[in-house]
Amino acid sequence: MSGDRLQRPARIDAHGWAWRHGSRARPAVEGLDLVIEPGERVLLLGPSGSGKSTILHGLAGVLGDDEEGEATGRLLIDGADASAARGRTGLVLQDPDAQLVMARVADDVAFGLENLGVPRPEIGPRVRAALAAVGLDLAPDRSTAALSGGQRQRLALAGVIAMRPGVLLLDEPTANLDPEGVLEVRDAVARVVRETGATLVVVEHRVPIWLPVVDRVVVLGRDGGVIADGPADVVLQRQASELRAAGVWLPGDEAAVTPAAAIRSRADGMRDREPALLRARGLAVARVPGRAVQSDLDVDLHEASVLAVTGPNGAGKSTLALTMAGLLRPEGGSLEASDRLADGAASEPWRWKSRQLLTRIGTVFQNPEHQFLTGSVRAELEVGPRALRLRPAEIRARVEPLLEALRLAPLAGANPFTLSGGEKRRLSVATALATRPRVLVLDEPTFGQDAVTWRELVRLMRELRDAGAGIIAVTHDDAFVRALADTRVMLGHPVGASTEVPA
Amino acid sequence: MSIAEVRPGLPLAHVNPVAKMAATVPLSLALLLTLDPVSAGVAILCEVVLFTAVGLGSLLWSARTLPVWIAAPLTGISMVLYGAPSGAVYVDAGLIHVTEGSVAIGLATMARVIAIALPAVVLFLTIDPTDLADGLAQTLRLPARFVLGGLAALRLAGTSIDDWRTISLARRARGVADRAWLRRGLGQAFALLVLAVRRASTLATAMEARGFGAPGVRTWARQAHFGRAEWGVIAGGCLVAAISVTAAVAAGSWNLVWS
Numbered sequence: 228m229s230g231d232r233l234q235r236p237a238r239i240d241a242h243g244w245a246w247r248h249g250s251r252a253r254p255a256v257e258g259l260d261l262v263i264e265p266g267e268r269v270l271l272l273g274p275s276g277s278g279k280s281t282i283l284h285g286l287a288g289v290l291g292d293d294e295e296g297e298a299t300g301r302l303l304i305d306g307a308d309a310s311a312a313r314g315r316t317g318l319v320l321q322d323p324d325a326q327l328v329m330a331r332v333a334d335d336v337a338f339g340l341e342n343l344g345v346p347r348p349e350i351g352p353r354v355r356a357a358l359a360a361v362g363l364d365l366a367p368d369r370s371t372a373a374l375s376g377g378q379r380q381r382l383a384l385a386g387v388i389a390m391r392p393g394v395l396l397l398d399e400p401t402a403n404l405d406p407e408g409v410l411e412v413r414d415a416v417a418r419v420v421r422e423t424g425a426t427l428v429v430v431e432h433r434v435p436i437w438l439p440v441v442d443r444v445v446v447l448g449r450d451g452g453v454i455a456d457g458p459a460d461v462v463l464q465r466q467a468s469e470l471r472a473a474g475v476w477l478p479g480d481e482a483a484v485t486p487a488a489a490i491r492s493r494a495d496g497m498r499d500r501e502p503a504l505l506r507a508r509g510l511a512v513a514r515v516p517g518r519a520v521q522s523d524l525d526v527d528l529h530e531a532s533v534l535a536v537t538g539p540n541g542a543g544k545s546t547l548a549l550t551m552a553g554l555l556r557p558e559g560g561s562l563e564a565s566d567r568l569a570d571g572a573a574s575e576p577w578r579w580k581s582r583q584l585l586t587r588i589g590t591v592f593q594n595p596e597h598q599f600l601t602g603s604v605r606a607e608l609e610v611g612p613r614a615l616r617l618r619p620a621e622i623r624a625r626v627e628p629l630l631e632a633l634r635l636a637p638l639a640g641a642n643p644f645t646l647s648g649g650e651k652r653r654l655s656v657a658t659a660l661a662t663r664p665r666v667l668v669l670d671e672p673t674f675g676q677d678a679v680t681w682r683e684l685v686r687l688m689r690e691l692r693d694a695g696a697g698i699i700a701v702t703h704d705d706a707f708v709r710a711l712a713d714t715r716v717m718l719g720h721p722v723g724a725s726t727e728v729p730a
Numbered sequence: 731m732s733i734a735e736v737r738p739g740l741p742l743a744h745v746n747p748v749a750k751m752a753a754t755v756p757l758s759l760a761l762l763l764t765l766d767p768v769s770a771g772v773a774i775l776c777e778v779v780l781f782t783a784v785g786l787g788s789l790l791w792s793a794r795t796l797p798v799w800i801a802a803p804l805t806g807i808s809m810v811l812y813g814a815p816s817g818a819v820y821v822d823a824g825l826i827h828v829t830e831g832s833v834a835i836g837l838a839t840m841a842r843v844i845a846i847a848l849p850a851v852v853l854f855l856t857i858d859p860t861d862l863a864d865g866l867a868q869t870l871r872l873p874a875r876f877v878l879g880g881l882a883a884l885r886l887a888g889t890s891i892d893d894w895r896t897i898s899l900a901r902r903a904r905g906v907a908d909r910a911w912l913r914r915g916l917g918q919a920f921a922l923l924v925l926a927v928r929r930a931s932t933l934a935t936a937m938e939a940r941g942f943g944a945p946g947v948r949t950w951a952r953q954a955h956f957g958r959a960e961w962g963v964i965a966g967g968c969l970v971a972a973i974s975v976t977a978a979v980a981a982g983s984w985n986l987v988w989s
Contacts, residue, residue, distance in 0.1 A: 289938045318939040324889065325929055326936035328882060330860055337951035342941030350951045372888070386940060514895070554899040581907035590903040596925060597893070597900040600917070614905035644924070662905065 236265035236426045237315050237393025239286065243300035245451075246281055246290060255281040256451040259300070263443075265393070268420055268427040270437050270459065273447030274473035275647040275677060279430040283396045285309060286428070287318035304394065314343050317387030321399040321675065323379035328386075332358070332374075333367030335382060339390040357389035360422065361415040375540055377408025381415045388419055395420065397429040401436065402675035405540055405703040409436060416440060432677045434463065434470075435478040446470065474649070474677025502565045503527035504666055504697040505551055505576070509560030512543060512550040519558045520546050526716055528666065533688065533698045535708045538718035544701040545593065545670050547718065551699055552590040552668040553577050568665055585611050589659030593670040593701075595651040596644065604646070604654055605630070605639040611662035629657045633683075649680035656687065667691060668699045673707050685710045740856045741785040742963065748865040749960035750853040753967030758846050760971045765987050767834070769978035770841035776970040777849050790852055798847045806840030845974075849967075859884050860952075868954035875943060882933055890926055897921050 241261040247254040256278035263269055271279050284290050285302050288310040304312040317339075320326050329335040336354045345353070358365070361381040365374075374382060380400055387395065397416065401409040417440045420427045431437050444462040446455035446469070455466045463470070467477060511522035520543030528534050528551065536544045549555045551562065553576025563574045564587070572583050579587065592598050601607045608629055612622040630636040633653040638646065643654055652672065659667060667688075673681050688698055688711055702708060708715060742750065757773055781790045789795070809832060816831030863881040866872045897918055901907045907914060937943075978984040 284935070287939045289935050313939075313941050313944050316939075318936075320932065320936055320939075322932060325932040327885075328878075328933070328937055328940070330858075330885065334860060334951065338937075338942075339940035341949050341951055342944055344946050344949050347949055347951060347953065350949070354951075383936075390940065549899060552903065554902055581902045582905050584903060585905040588903075590900075592896065592900050592903070594896075596928070597896050597921075598904060600901070600904060600906065600921070611905050644928070658904070 234391040234423050234425060235393050236424050237305050237312075238265045239263040239394065239426065239428070240301070240303040240306070241282075242303075244285070244302045245299045246278070246285060246296055248296045249294065254451070256285075258452055259302075261445065261453060261456075263426060263428065265426055266424050267443055268441045269429070269443045269445055270434065270441040271428055271430045271445050271447065272432075272434070272470060272473070272475050274449055274679075275649055277447040277449055277473075278451040279447060280398050283318060283398045283428065283430060286394065287316045287396050288313050289318065314390055315392055316394045316396055317390055317392035318396045318398065319380065319383050319387055319400045321402050323376045323383070323403060326383045327371045327379060330371060331367065332363070332365050332369045332371055332382060335371055336386045336389050339386055343390060353389050353391075354385075357385040360388060360419050361385045362411075362418070375408060376404045377411040380404065380408065380412045384412070384415055384419065388423065388425075391423075392425065394426040394428065397427070397431075399430055399432070399675065401431065401433070406705070407539075409433075413437065413440065432474060433476045435476065435480075438478065446473075449473075471678065474679035476678045480678060501530050501567070503529050504565050504568045505562065506565070507551065507557075507560065507562045510547075510550070510557055510562055511559030512546045512555065513558035514546045514549075514555065516556070516558070521718055522559060524560070524716075526551070527714075528697045528699060529713075530665075530697055531692055531695045532713040533692055533700065533711045535712035535715045536699065536701045536718065537703065537708065537715060542718040544718055547716070548668050548670055548699055548701045549590070551576075552588050552666075553579055553584055554590060582614050585615055585662040585664065587664055588666040588668060589662065589664035591655050591659050591667070591669040591672060593674060595655035598655055598658065599643040602642055603640050604635055604643060607643050607654060607658055608635075608661050611658060615662060625661050625663075629661055633657045633687075648675050649677055652676055652680060653683070656684070660691075665695075666697045666699070670701045671703065672700060673702065673704045681707075740789065742853070743856045743858065744959070745856075745963050746865045746869060746954055746956050746960045747857045747862040748869045748954075749956065749963045750857060753963045754846075754850050754853065756968045756971035757849070757974065760975050761842050761846055763986055764975075764978060764984055765835065765838050765842070766978050766983040766985055767838045767841055768981045768983040769974040770838060770845040772977040773845040773970055773974040774841060774848070776973055777845065780966060780970065781849075781852055786852055786856070789855060790848070794855055795848065795851050798844060798851055802840045802843040802847070805843050806836040808836075809839045810836030849970075861954075864950060864952050864954040868950055869956055874948050878937075878942070882937065883930070886926065886929055886933065889929065890922060893925050894918070894922055897925070 239262065241259045244259040245254050245257045259282065271282070273279050281290070286304065286309050290296060290298070302309045304315050309316070327335055328338045333354050336357050337350050340350050340353060361384050363378065363381050363385060371379070371382065395416070401412050404412065413436055419425070420440065427441070429437055429441065438459055441459055443457065444459045445453060446462060446466055448454040454469070455462050463477060470477060505528040507524055507526040510524040510526065511519040512524070513519045524547065526534070536547055538544050546555065550557055556577040562576065564576050568587055570587065572579050572587070576588060599607060600610055605626060608626045609622055612625055630639055633656070635650070635654060635657060638650060643651065646654065656672070672684055676684070685707065692698055700707070700711065761770055761773065778790065781787060810828055811826050813832035813835040815827040815829040818830040819827065821828040859881055863877045867874050867877040898907070901914070901918060975984070
């Protein structure tokens with residue numbers, strides 16, 4: 228092996244580095260001073276908007292040129308400008324769907340090697356070694372479209388480590404994965420840094436997951452400067468309250484959530500007197516007509532209760548939720564709304580007009596971007612009330628309190644697409660609440676959310692539940708289920724399910 | 731999703747897509763020069779025999795070639811109804827003249843559409859997008875940025891189908907799906923466009939982070955070969971063109987369209 232083919236851990240230097248996006252007045256990162264020694268494993272923490280992603284993108288050299296933004300100060304990899312150091316850094320992004328380039332597994336891993344001009348005879352062995360390093364034992368010509376989220380993220384990691392970078396940069400690599408996928412990816416990263424000795428910089432909200440892998444924690448303040456830096460245990464102890472306020476999950480936080488069972492309220496009594504809001508019998512559900520993913524489901528949603536739908540990826544959880552939400556027509560069996568919920572409309576929710584759904588069932592989709600219709604946060608909240616033809620005064624009376632309650636007031640004029648992940652989630656929940664539906668259906672509401680947004684969602688759902696709403700939540704998040712669920716529907720991989728009351 | 735499908739396990743699937751595209755050129759040119767039933771008829775016969783011989787018979791008669799069998803008679807009928815009239819008149823109703831001459835032209839047109847489109851469709855169904863990109867970039871030496879950008883766009887087109895479904899459900903949930911279909915469709919198309927652009931820019935960042943567009947010479951993990959099989963396929967295409975032209979000339983039906 229020649230020397231340049233060996234992987235050398237890289238050193239990172241930031242000296243007064245700042246970056247401002249072309250379209251923004253305020254810099255995303257300002258005055259960053261940071262040195263990371265070769266081989267260090269760093270967890271980068273900070274509130275949303277502190278520029279964590281911008282720093283990783285800057286280190287990866289993909290921030291773009293002068294047209295896209297303005298950089299000042301210096302950002303160096305091994306003493307050379309980061310934007311010229313392609314191949315020395317490897318970046319893995321959050322979205323498992325958006326970073327696969329090629330249709331076949333081996334081709335995807337080879338993509339970076341081809342770009343670096345690696346001679347063909349070397350590509351095959353390096354691809355195989357990278358796949359083995361992340362623990363992906365798949366046929367080389369396996370379709371990348373057929374992989375699970377965890378497998379896709381490990382594939383993206385393989386594509387990066389095949390290039391033998393000196394620094395691995397991971398931008399919330401596990402935020403969009405189910406619990407199984409999270410551990411798969413974390414363990415693959417741990418193995419890779421152990422074997423290669425590469426420098427690691429990872430951005431994640433869920434600290435307990437990543438603590439075993441990192442040896443240093445750097446905390447950024449709201450303005451992008453470093454406010455704490457040092458060995459993981461020391462920093463986490465000293466900065467615990469600031470970190471919690473910034474939305475960081477600390478060890479022990481998930482267990483500290485009050486379980487739903489412990490705070491049963493006046494809602495209990497209300498429940499059994501009324502017929503179920505939604506009653507499914509022998510229900511079969513399908514996203515594409517004719518292709519049922521689950522059948523024979525018996526599910527009841529009661530007033531003032533939270534129903535959690537759980538199960539592995541691909542089990543049809545979202546399909547069940549969207550069917551109960553009246554968005555998909557049942558493939559078989561029956562789904563009926565109580566007379567009180569139907570309120571004069573047909574008894575089967577899928578027959579309702581789009582406008583009739585508004586006051587009856589609100590749905591919050593997994594990806595908020597699928598639901599955005601307008602150019603500003605305020606207009607987005609007005610869509611539902613307008614469709615109900617409420618008077619302007621009434622619309623204002625609904626929108627203003629929601630803006631305040633969900634901390635969206637300062638963003639009222641912002642374009643929904645430019646919001647952070649947590650802000651988008653709060654907005655999509657608020658749009659559903661603006662028309663005051665009796666039933667709220669949420670698809671993975673806590674995916675990729677920091678701890679602050681998480682706690683707000685739990686509090687809000689409890690308030691809605693106590694006010695009498697029926698809530699269906701599709702989720703992988705055990706803490707969320709413990710905090711809220713009265714009933715849990717567990718969908719299995721084959722067609723079939725079981726219902727139980729969580730302990 | 732057919733556009734993101736892994737290489738179909740079909741005969742000729744491993745042949746360089748550039749050769750398959752090249753093979754259809756001689757016949758298409760020959761049939762564009764003449765308008766006669768003999769050349770097209772002979773070509774169809776040769777195609778059926780050749781495709782069956784290499785094992786593509788089942789694909790040839792599958793539902794996936796149905797568009798050809800539907801489109802061809804439609805083109806033919808329009809020529810029968812509106813083509814230049816000549817010979818005996820069968821029907822005469824205003825703009826519509828069905829004559830001996832227009833029926834002949836209609837039949838010839840239909841045969842010609844089948845003869846040109848059938849091999850193109852069948853061969854295209856054996857092409858894997860990745861192989862096509864390799865062929866375009868390595869055999870035809872088209873710029874890598876352009877070819878791989880196109881390939882990535884093709885992959886995103888598959889996710890757009892799922893996005894479209896989800897967006898239509900999401901808009902129903904937002905209470906705006908009761909509008910007339912045209913207005914609804916336009917709004918939804920715009921939403922899809924916004925999402926597609928966002929996905930594309932994330933993918934572009936991921937590609938860039940893996941050195942795409944970096945200065946220096948790019949290598950290719952898969953070699954686009956161009957050997958006997960490729961020349962064989964092209965020879966097959968030339969042969970079919972030659973046989974059809976010869977047959978038409980021998981039968982005396984060869985007529986250049988401009989003469």
